[in-house]
Amino acid sequence: MIKQFVLLAALTAGTAALADAPTITKVEASRAGMGWRFDVTLAHPDTGWDHYADGWELIDEAGNQIAYRELMHPHVEEQPFTRSLRNVMLPDGLRTLWVRAKCSQDGWSTNTFEVTLAPE
Template sequence: MRRRIFFVPTIILTTLLLASCAGNTDTAQNAATSEATSTSDETSEAAELQEFPDVVDAALTASGDEFTVAVTISSPYDTPQRYADGWRVLSPDGDVLAEHQLGHDHANEQPFTRTGGTFAIPENVDEVTVEGRDQDNGYGGATVTVEVPR
């Protein structure tokens, strides 16, 4: 009979401990959901404040004396009414070496990468900068500078 007396409090204690753990899990899940929502809201707010698309990567490929560039652009506010519509390649002196126009938004592909046609880079140019363009605001945003492969 004594064994049952000790057994019942053990079951009650175990049940209470498990119940308290379940409550902590819910609290942790609620905190994680709240943090994710907060981060999502901050991302949306930052996207609304972003005026220009950002070039996040660029890679030059040489073929003889001509080059192609693959450009990755991030445009989080991308809509059919306002989107990244192109990029340009600049020499260190600001001369435009190439331009590429995009014909539509890439709302469901963020960031997205496209390759432009061939262009020449003068022998005295060791690096180029790629800059994105927004159809409403023109050129601006983060740029990427790439060493010319020779």
């Protein structure tokens, strides 16, 4: 599912519909207590409350949501920016997941950022 999703993103990346899609530039994943911590850096041409990056999610290979981080306000003057999500519990054996960002106006981006977790 994800491979098809990424292929679609590559084929449509030049279209105007994706011109304002949030771009994930960096993801750091680390063990934190019983769960995981994810620090996600993204860029988006936020214009204010009417158009801004308003969230990101962690998804598995089948596209199932593992966790969601809501972004509560625009970051017009802070680009790119990093936000964290802590205490994420992952299924046993999961070693690869994807991060996908959301825009308040255009919805979920078709671009994903692959994350390979370090073995424990």
